[in-house]
Amino acid sequence: MTEQRMPPATLDELAARLRARRIAAGSPSFGELAQRIGRARAARGVAPSSRLPGRVTVYDCFRDGRRRIDAELVADIVRALGGDDEELIRWRGWCAAVPHQSQSDAVVSSRLGMPTASSAFIGREEEVTLASRAGRVLIAGMGGAGKTRLAGRALARLREAGSLNGVLTVDVRGTETERPARPAALMEAIERALEVVGAGEALQERAAGISGALAQRRIGLLLDDVATAEQVRELLRRCRSMPVVVTSRRTLELPSYVKVIALAPWGEEEGLELLRDRIGVVRVDAEPDAAAEIVELTGGLPLAADLVAARIAERPGWTLADHAAAMRRRSAADRLDHAVEAAIDGSYQALSEGERQALRLLATQPCEDLSERQFAALLGASPEAAAAIAAGLVRSHCAGRPAEGRIGIHDLLRAFAAARSWDEDAQTMRDAAVRRLGEDLLEAAWSAAEALYAGSVARSRMPERTVVAVSGAEGSSWLRGELGRIVAVSRALAPWDPGFAVDLVEAVGRFVYEQTSLSFARAYFEEAVEAAEQVGDPAAAAVAHSFLGQTLVSAGDPGALEELELIRGYAHEAGMPRIDLSAMNDIGIVHGRAGDLARSRAMFLEVARIAEGIPSGDLARAVVSDNAAIVLHRMGDHEGAADEHRAVIQSAWASDGVPVPVIALAHANLADPLLALGDLDGAETAARESLALAEGRSQRVSLQASTALALARFARGDAVGALDVLRQVQGQEEHIADPAQRATLHIALGDVLLAVGDATDAVGHWERALDLASRASFTYEQARVMLRLARQAAVADAARARRLYESAVGLFAQSGGVEPAAAARELAAL
Template sequence: MCPAPAPLPDPGQAVTLDDLVERLRLLKVWADAPSYERITTGINAEWAREGRPEAEMARKTTVVDCFRSGRKRLNTDLVIAIVRALHPDQGYVAQWRQALRAVAGEIVMAAQVRVHDELPGGEQDFVGRETELARLCEAAAGGSVVISALEGMAGVGKTQLALRAATRLASAHPRVLFVDLRGFDPKQPPAAPSAVLDGFLRLLGMPGTEVPHDLPSLVGAYRERAAGVLVVLDNAADEEQVRHLLPGAPGSVAIITSRRSLTGLPAITHLELDVFTAAEAVAFLERAAGDLSLGNDPKALSRIAERCGFLPLALNLIVGHIRAVEGWTLTDHADRLDDRHQRQRLDDGVQLALDASYQRLPEDRRRVLRLVALHPTGEFDSYGAAALTGQDLDDTRVHLEGLRRDHLLQCASGRYSFHDLVREYAAERASDEDPPSARQAARGSLAGYLLATASLAMDVRYPSDTRRRPRVEAAKTATPELTDPDAALTWLEAEHPALVTSVEVGEPLHAVQLSLTVFRHLNRDRWSTALTVSTWALAAARSLGDPVLIARTLHDVTAALLELGRPEDALHVLEEAAELLRTTDDRDGAIRTLVLLGVTDTRLSRFREAADHYYQALELNKATGDQAVEAHILVNLGAVEERLGLNSSAARHLERAQRLYADMGDVDGEAWAIDGLASVEIELGRYDSALEHFTRTLNIYRQRGNVDAEAWCVQGFGLLFSRWGQRDRAEREYTRALAMFRELGDRTGELYVLNGLGEATGDVALLTEALTLATELGSVDQQARAHAGLGHALGSREHYEQAVELYTQLGAPEAEPLRALLATAL
């Protein structure tokens, strides 16, 4: 008999570059292990057909390097070519491209985007474009869905035209949304549509816990809420980035700008912009010049406009320069630009205008411009700018406002940003004028500020976890007042992109400390981001060689994997953490390892093993006296003991956890414990008490906007009424919970409801769907539950036998009554 073929390696399960390299090796084996020479020849033949020059062809040594572990980076282009040479399936190659982006962090970086519910400050000196403005406003007047695609080269004024039109239209729309999609940002990838939709939905009033995670659900939720909304999608990369962001609701308007021709969009008003005409450029300068003396050349404004190439961005920058220089005539400005051009110091209008504006600034303001250009995301508030420059906060604000008035910075919602070309220019100036040590010091100061402020915000927002987070130095520059949980959350959300980027690009110790500090916040509802950030931190911890830090980052990787439904992968990670901690005296780390092992065992339906781990954790925790940790363990233990039929013990543990959380003032923890207690009371037949407890926790979850917990509570009501014999109420509650879980994308919750609703109604289709989903998710106890339900609904001995086998394997109490039923009734 021929052996079964090896499975095709799945790149999507890779967490690190070494994981990808290992899968690349497995793919080579799967493809009958061709020689590196043969792979290289195949790649070059394909590249030659694509027209690549000889100088760019692959070499055998570089191909071999892609198969070596320990790489800090991979040549994505070459790896994709290798995959195509080994298995030229388009779908499989796409999986590798996605995995490479995810491991490299590009997907996570694309998910870091700021959205706004107000328009950035428009320019007061806007002139020209009247024809285009009229067409845009006329198209929107009908109140139908309007898509206006504005296209043109960088600096041609697309954004300003879009903002001008949006300003005119805003009064007719209840909400305005704005986002820079970063389609052509030199330092960051284009914004992911899912991240933009996430932000838009939050601005439109949807609680973060309700925001869906898959793109189709995000689009559906957005379009349900976007009636009458005006959306400005600035700097789009292509049609695909924009397509999902179109509101598509009655009365909504979308205005899009891009350097590319977006011919694939159903544009009602489609405008391609060029530079100003000579007359428009002069009119722009005339309005800006105001009463400034013309001098002896009547054509001075025409000369200035020509030197700026009639490009709106360049003209706008020159305006800032003209206004700020006292005692000069317009002829003086024109002569200066002619002189600089003749000496060929600059080669286009934007650089000419930028240099004129920059040279006019006082040195301390130039320094501010140069250093804020080093911000990793290019968007910052005054505190972040003060950290980069090391200046007093008030002085920093004065400089930022001065740069904004000179059109070198933009501002929206209290946060500053650059036009792409201005940022690139300022960064080049920093590279030329600030020594590497000064630039490194600025980045280090910002990193320290972000870490210190994030630590403060997390302590305020999540006080029960304070002891587990690293203690860090206070910031050396000004920090915002974060005295209440809402203010702390607002700061964490506003700085989310900067925090994530700071982990990726920061020094190893900073990356580890920052990741450990903000992990709980990330792992609330941004599980993929939490996994990527903790994986970056893990690499940094390994470079430091500190076993405690490595173990703690491994814990965070584990927690993220569990949230993503990957318990088998989590188990392997935990095994490494446990091995490392055996060489240390880190009791807290050992306790967390045991707790995570318990959670992992629970997800794998290994309830006895989970209980053992929780009891070990409780014993270790006695020496620390940490009540928050004790309460957390007790709730998890109570849930496991319920599954094992140890209901009296589970009730005692959950009651103590409730008291501990109440003493600590942890409302969320107390509700979690009460929820678990209600479930145990159902098993004990205390239906009135269970109803009282579920009602109490439901009110808490609704008050705090915790929709996921609310859905589980509603599921609990369904189970309660089903056991209580109130079928109609059970069916009603289960149906509500099913809709909630499906909207949330919580497949585990959906599985529990399908089984419960199938039990309550005897619906074979629902139970069959539950069995399929349980098998897909690897949930053995829910597979057994579905088999038991099908056995009852169909009178099937086969299904009952399957349920008994699975329940016996789990050590679950449900096995005995089913075994007795098989012996007597069937």
């Protein structure tokens, strides 16, 4: 049997095979495939209402990121591609055999800050020195061998030497899941922590953006509990300037530039040193034989030695011989490693009943660690009672402090305590604990969102919920740090409380949309849509679909328009005009990008008209009126566009319902038509006003305003000053999520570099802009770049220039606007 006949390992692999099958059949369009399927179903007698699949439904079968697949639709697609009965049987078998994508591999958590330890680090001096000098290093060893402690000590030494400002720890949790996290999930967690947005979708681009951010902030990277080499290969290859430490239970096959430290068990001297440190020299030296036996029974594993030492310290009335005898009696257990199981069981039995129950609940909730407030919510206890329990768990070394103010447990302890929970706790108890944790996260999420997006986040599902006042910076930091836990808890609750997932998405949806990658946002919002479908409530569906629709629009997805019409249907049914207006605005954006500027502008103006009659409609009216002015500028009416932008600004200031960042964006957009009119003073004033308003409120608007300011300087003839501003914007490019805005930046960089005589670098930036615009199907930006590349090629390669001009003319024809005439004239002249 050939490899291709083997079942695919993942749904992504299945989609890749389907794409290859379509190419082999001549690449028929998705619309054509839908028609073929409809005709075949009609011939089989399928009811008319079920015959014709949507073009986007067919397209979805070919894309990556699916979590489940419609096997019958896949079979119909293969039949439409010319497959015979034998091939259909094989494809049906593949669909049945392929594992459905568990989204446990989609989210990984991370935290900024030096790793903390509850006790002194013992021994391993040679390994610490080697790890701190290696740059990129893998620490491999069995569970409980002290890999994470060693990594933390090595990075702490670099911090003490002034080589680092801090450490970013990524909890990969490779030993806790059957499906290891994908490399993109690790990068997503790192990007959230470092506030890197818009680095692209390719792993190489994202790893390069992460490398730059780590170097700029002088932060080391700890990738803890990695399962496969593939998870970290690209990060290790790209992150060369700052230390990267990987821990794993496996000796991963990594490139030779990664130093491997195989962590062997402790010797007797290190075990005795730990005992002396934890329980005192006098007790150890008084019973040397018993102390040596205790060390031997811990199996040379620091985790086991720590647990035993903590238990000895808690029972000063016992002799070391008593403890050694108790350890021997427990040695029959074998569910985990012999020594570790015995140590954990002894420590567990020494806990109070409340502490044991807390440990079991901590082990069975889905997050890798919790804040003190979250821990109290999990237990349903007061902050004071939870703090006392946490202190007892930490004192016994059954839990640790992975960061200040947080509590977590080693994965071996988690496995032990989870097994005890299944024996001792009712499922209703575990469910109630996770529900309390979820409620706490939801409350904090709303506090963070309302601080970050003051006045512009609607709460349709739980309008009565109170929030705690925090600053915007605190809200942003909390969301970056807790998003992974939010998603984990949402998934844990989804099977029996899908409405909670919709509640959460309404709270964090805007942050996910603006501050995470498009692939992550799409996957998260698709999960919310699935949860909303289980709820069966049009209001829930409207909320979940609205965020998915925005993401599809930003990605230039061909299914965006169909999704937006679906949103409008749900919004009408649920009586949610705000979501309907938002979908109409996005429809206008889609039409504008497709080149139908008149239809786009008409849609924006219609939304503005409707918003006048809706309470709190000022925000929607300001946004769409500003969009309508942008379209007018593209249609060539620069004076009219400038007047409309000014009207937006004036009415927004007169309203209490329009957030300052929206006004800042209108000022930034005003600069464009003023530049086209030659009003350089006005353009520069608008850009500076936008910068002042956006400061501390919107990084994206600040960068757009800075680009406009640079273009105003360039128009004055100050190419050097313009280049300096654009380079500063480029240094923060990772904060720009919108591909069109990033493409505009690179177009501007190319224009200015050409003016200062660096044609090679200019072409490089234009090609980068073309790549960004092409991947998002933004034809207007593609056309602008093609025109510039054509002009540059005309100097030495007339044939290539002609092809580029023809492409530019065709793309301008698709996108509308006023520049096609210039491109056509230059093509004719060529």
